Amino acid sequence: xxxxxxxxxxxxxxxxxxxxxxxxxxxxxxxxxxxxxxxxxxxxxxxxxxxxxxxxxxxxxxxxxxxxxxxxxxxxxxxxxxxxxxxxxxxxxxxxxxxxxxxxxxxx
Numbered sequence: 166x167x168x169x170x171x172x173x174x175x176x177x178x179x180x181x182x183x184x185x186x187x188x189x190x191x192x193x194x195x196x197x198x199x200x201x202x203x204x205x206x207x208x209x210x211x212x213x214x215x216x217x218x219x220x221x222x223x224x225x226x227x228x229x230x231x232x233x234x235x236x237x238x239x240x241x242x243x244x245x246x247x248x249x250x251x252x253x254x255x256x257x258x259x260x261x262x263x264x265x266x267x268x269x270x271x272x273x
Contacts, residue, residue, distance in 0.1 A: 173248040173256055184259060189267075195258065198265045203254035214244050 185195035221237045257263045 173252055175246065175248050175252075178252070180255070188258070188261075194267065198263065199251070199254045199258050202257060202263050203250040206250040206253050210244065210247070210250065214240070 182192060185199070186192045189195045189198070217240050218237060221234050254263070
């Protein structure tokens with residue numbers, strides 16, 4: 166997942182709200198699509214991070230044996246530097262990389 170996200174900005178970008186309205190003709194529907202996709206991305210990243218950090222978990226609960234693991238710190242820093250899920254979702258939505266449908270509109 167991290168290969169395509171490296172070109173996105175890591176901070177907030179001012180956007181024209183009318184860009185979101187173009188694809189669905191409803192700004193609120195567009196925001197819902199973006200927020201649901203951002204939640205999916207956040208969950209995927211969380212599972213991926215926990216999977217990588219689980220490799221470093223120790224079965225000992227002794228505080229004296231806890232030490233700084235350089236690889237674990239580097240993995241954590243990598244995920245902290247990644248763009249936020251909302252920025253990724255907005256980029257995917259604006260570049261037509263998100264599939265969405267509205268069953269209510271399909272019935273009419």
